[in-house]
Amino acid sequence: MSTEEFQKEQEFITGLYARLDDLREEAESTVRGALTQVGTGHHQAKLERDVLVAEQSGLLAAFNAGESGLCFGRLDFQDGRQYHMGRIGIRQSDADRTPLVIDWRADIARPFYLATGYSPMGLRRRRHISTEGRTVTALHDEILDLTDTTRTGHEGSAADTVLLAALDAARSGRMHDIVRTIQAEQDRIIRGPHQGVLVVEGGPGTGKTVVALHRAAYLLYAYRDLLARRGVLIVGPNPAFLAYIGEVLPSLGETGVLLATVGELFPGVTATGTDTSAAAEVKGRATMADALARFVRDRQTAPDPGIEIEHDDGRLVLDRAMAEDARAAARQTGLPHNLARPHFAFRIIDALTEQLADRIGADPYGGPNFLGPDDIAQLGKAIALSGEVHAAIEELWPMLTPQQLVTEYLADPVYLPDIDAELIRRTGGPWTPADVPLLDEAAELLGHDDSAARAAEEAERQQRIAYAQGVLDMAYASRTYEFEDKEDVDKDASEVLGAHDIVDAERMAERHEEADHRSAAERAAADRTWAFGHIIVDEAQELSAMTWRLLMRRCPTRSMTLVGDPAQTGDEAGCDSWQQILGPYVGDRWEHTRLRVNYRTPAEIMEVAAGVRRAEDPSFEPPGSVRSTGVRPRARGARPEDLARTVAETVADEAPREGRLAVVAPAALHPELVAALPGASYGTTPDLTRDVVLLDPRQTKGLEFDTVVVVEPGRILAGSARGANDLYVALTRATQQLAVVHTGALPECLREGLTQETQETQQIQEAVRPA
Numbered sequence: 001m002s003t004e005e006f007q008k009e010q011e012f013i014t015g016l017y018a019r020l021d022d023l024r025e026e027a028e029s030t031v032r033g034a035l036t037q038v039g040t041g042h043h044q045a046k047l048e049r050d051v052l053v054a055e056q057s058g059l060l061a062a063f064n065a066g067e068s069g070l071c072f073g074r075l076d077f078q079d080g081r082q083y084h085m086g087r088i089g090i091r092q093s094d095a096d097r098t099p100l101v102i103d104w105r106a107d108i109a110r111p112f113y114l115a116t117g118y119s120p121m122g123l124r125r126r127r128h129i130s131t132e133g134r135t136v137t138a139l140h141d142e143i144l145d146l147t148d149t150t151r152t153g154h155e156g157s158a159a160d161t162v163l164l165a166a167l168d169a170a171r172s173g174r175m176h177d178i179v180r181t182i183q184a185e186q187d188r189i190i191r192g193p194h195q196g197v198l199v200v201e202g203g204p205g206t207g208k209t210v211v212a213l214h215r216a217a218y219l220l221y222a223y224r225d226l227l228a229r230r231g232v233l234i235v236g237p238n239p240a241f242l243a244y245i246g247e248v249l250p251s252l253g254e255t256g257v258l259l260a261t262v263g264e265l266f267p268g269v270t271a272t273g274t275d276t277s278a279a280a281e282v283k284g285r286a287t288m289a290d291a292l293a294r295f296v297r298d299r300q301t302a303p304d305p306g307i308e309i310e311h312d313d314g315r316l317v318l319d320r321a322m323a324e325d326a327r328a329a330a331r332q333t334g335l336p337h338n339l340a341r342p343h344f345a346f347r348i349i350d351a352l353t354e355q356l357a358d359r360i361g362a363d364p365y366g367g368p369n370f371l372g373p374d375d376i377a378q379l380g381k382a383i384a385l386s387g388e389v390h391a392a393i394e395e396l397w398p399m400l401t402p403q404q405l406v407t408e409y410l411a412d413p414v415y416l417p418d419i420d421a422e423l424i425r426r427t428g429g430p431w432t433p434a435d436v437p438l439l440d441e442a443a444e445l446l447g448h449d450d451s452a453a454r455a456a457e458e459a460e461r462q463q464r465i466a467y468a469q470g471v472l473d474m475a476y477a478s479r480t481y482e483f484e485d486k487e488d489v490d491k492d493a494s495e496v497l498g499a500h501d502i503v504d505a506e507r508m509a510e511r512h513e514e515a516d517h518r519s520a521a522e523r524a525a526a527d528r529t530w531a532f533g534h535i536i537v538d539e540a541q542e543l544s545a546m547t548w549r550l551l552m553r554r555c556p557t558r559s560m561t562l563v564g565d566p567a568q569t570g571d572e573a574g575c576d577s578w579q580q581i582l583g584p585y586v587g588d589r590w591e592h593t594r595l596r597v598n599y600r601t602p603a604e605i606m607e608v609a610a611g612v613r614r615a616e617d618p619s620f621e622p623p624g625s626v627r628s629t630g631v632r633p634r635a636r637g638a639r640p641e642d643l644a645r646t647v648a649e650t651v652a653d654e655a656p657r658e659g660r661l662a663v664v665a666p667a668a669l670h671p672e673l674v675a676a677l678p679g680a681s682y683g684t685t686p687d688l689t690r691d692v693v694l695l696d697p698r699q700t701k702g703l704e705f706d707t708v709v710v711v712e713p714g715r716i717l718a719g720s721a722r723g724a725n726d727l728y729v730a731l732t733r734a735t736q737q738l739a740v741v742h743t744g745a746l747p748e749c750l751r752e753g754l755t756q757e758t759q760e761t762q763q764i765q766e767a768v769r770p771a
């Protein structure tokens with residue numbers, strides 16, 4: 001090993017961190033200074049402070065993200081240029097502000113991921129730098145220009161070594177970024193254009209989730225202006241999964257992304273309830289939209305007989321024909337229910353006014369009405385102010401909230417076959433995730449009358465933007481050294497965030513609204529009608545047709561990345577084909593791409609899991625595993641009364657020295673297993689960082705552990721209509737070892753590939769085991 005090369009790299013890394021420390025200190029002291037200024041409440045001073053705090057906080061987040069593994073590679077080009085690659089871009093403090101490290105997302109960084117000996121992309125050498133804290137621990141060089149005879153002493157199969165070390169590392173219960181080892185097929189997806197719908201399909205462990213997260217980071221980098229303002233939404237299957245992936249984007253310096261489950265997408269509603277899978281399936285059908293629309297129309301009624309209304313000038317009758325006429329006129333506007341209501345109300349008021357005028361102004365001799373237009377207007381005003389008239393209108397065309405409507409619908413579900421209605425009938429109780437798309441649909445059908453408030457808001461907003469632009473121009477003119485425009489430096493290597501990348505006048509003005517300093521993500525979370533700049537959906541195969549309706553409303557530009565694997569669909573409401581999901585929204589104008597290499601599951605485990613799928617579809621081909629461990633998964637038989645004890649023993653035997661173990665068992669067995677697994681985390685949002693976690697099969701979606709113990713696979717298979725998919729998911733979660741514990745006979749589809757231990761073989765083993 002060449003110590004000279006090593007030393008040079010260490011010196012570089014030491015200098016780089018010193019620069020990072022300086023930048024961080026500068027940003028921190030600017031934020032501190034800005035926050036202690038301005039007690040006067042002066043408008044302009046507050047705006048200036050906002051600019052500073054916003055830009056410096058964005059930079060600080062990026063600098064803090066860079067602390068671990070800041071620099072991980074070096075590109076040596078054939079023309080002599082040399083760039084270090086980093087998690088974020090950093091410049092020197094010299095007069096030219098020379099780039100020290102370039103952001104992995106910059107175009108110039110691409111050869112790091114794509115160059116091969118066959119297509120070197122101008123590279124002479126690619127170096128992988130491994131660090132621990134601020135210390136260089138290894139260098140791996142790849143020669144890409146085969147005519148180059150210079151050697152550093154660190155040559156070898158660099159990419160494989162670094163990748164395999166990453167894949168073999170013990171799991172922490174949190175997903176990590178993969179910027180050091182993004183593979184070429186993944187890079188192409190990450191940097192794909194942001195317009196349109198991109199579907200990324202792939203078997204378990206092919207990197208769909210991690211690629212989607214890096215794509216979010218890339219899009220925020222490449223289209224920062226657009227996406228920082230409109231925000232990026234990432235939808236995941238459950239809160240535990242979101243916690244699992246939650247650190248990846250911050251580790252890449254990106255904090256402005258909203259991560260949410262479907263149950264969290266209706267502001268003001270917390271979905272804590274659960275549905276049976278059959279009920280969720282009914283609620284998820286596209287036909288629910290029609291049923292709800294008809295239910296809303298049913299609330300637009302006509303009285304029979306008419307409603308009598310006492311009025312100062314005598315009794316009025318709101319009759320059926322009058323209501324039908326007003327209803328037809330209101331419906332004809334095509335507006336949602338609550339927005340069409342004023343049209344109904346005006347028509348009724350007009351009709352009642354006419355009725356009254358006809359009576360009190362009638363000429364007994366058959367001549368024209370005595371009342372003039374002013375008298376009639378006066379009568380109309382009095383009717384419009386009448387409490388009784390309002391009560392009658394409310395009865396015939398009530399103002400409704402989505403919550404009211406869905407509660408009433410679930411109490412008496414109409415327009416469904418009886419058998420389905422019974423499945424979803426519910427009076428009271430908490431909202432469930434499957435209710436959220438219904439609430440959203442109801443909100444669309446009802447509409448929200450905020451037109452006056454919006455117009456006033458827009459006028460104010462325009463004023464604020466004009467003002468903020470002035471302040472930004474000022475801030476730009478007096479910019480500090482670090483925030484200078486990047487035009488005048490090497491364009492390719494220009495990836496350090498500048499003030500104007502982080503805040504523009506519109507965003508700044510938005511932030512200033514009523515001291516509203518929330519990020520786009522935070523504001524989006526509170527606004528049902530927010531249109532996101534891009535939406536990423538993980539485990540997309542699980543979402544129901546009603547959920548797709550909700551998501552498409554949140555993304556009118558249809559700029560979306562959907563990742564999933566139909567072979568892992570567990571939810572009965574889930575869709576079977578992408579065309580079925582996307583056809584209604586984009587026809588066939590969507591792109592499909594496939595990841596084919598399994599980075600998680602060793603070949604021995606994948607073979608067992610594939611048996612489960614092959615039992616259903618003999619032509620099934622799993623993704624190829626990149627690794628094999630040489631360890632065959634084991635199955636342990638147990639007597640029913642010994643199940644919990646056998647699971648506990650298996651956990652004790654298989655627990656990794658470092659890393660995490662998951663016991664995956666049908667939920668009905670959890671109470672019994674919890675007692676035998678002291679210290680294990682379990683429940684609806686288990687702590688995945690604990691050494692041992694107890695999960696039901698559906699909870700394991702998207703997760704991974706060093707070791708997995710699957711309990712009672714037969715019951716998982718028989719547990720639902722998609723039981724085979726659930727078992728397939730559970731079996732493919734391990735990065736190192738898999739064990740299966742079962743009572744009774746092992747399901748046929750699992751027998752091949754598992755080393756079986758019966759009760760007897762265990763007893764023999766115990767007997768011969770040294771004391």
Ligand SMILES: Nc1ncnc2c1ncn2[C@@H]1O[C@H](COP(=O)(O)OP(=O)(O)OP(=O)(O)O)[C@@H](O)[C@H]1O
Nearest residue numbers: 178181182183204205206207208209210599600702
């Ligand atoms: N290029 C890579 N370098 C290092 N690790 C990688 C790479 N690609 C994927 N991985 C790792 O492989 C594992 C599986 O990735 P991920 O969870 O994204 O797969 P998935 O396709 O979403 O799986 P599933 O469908 O089973 O949930 C993760 O630990 C991820 O970090």
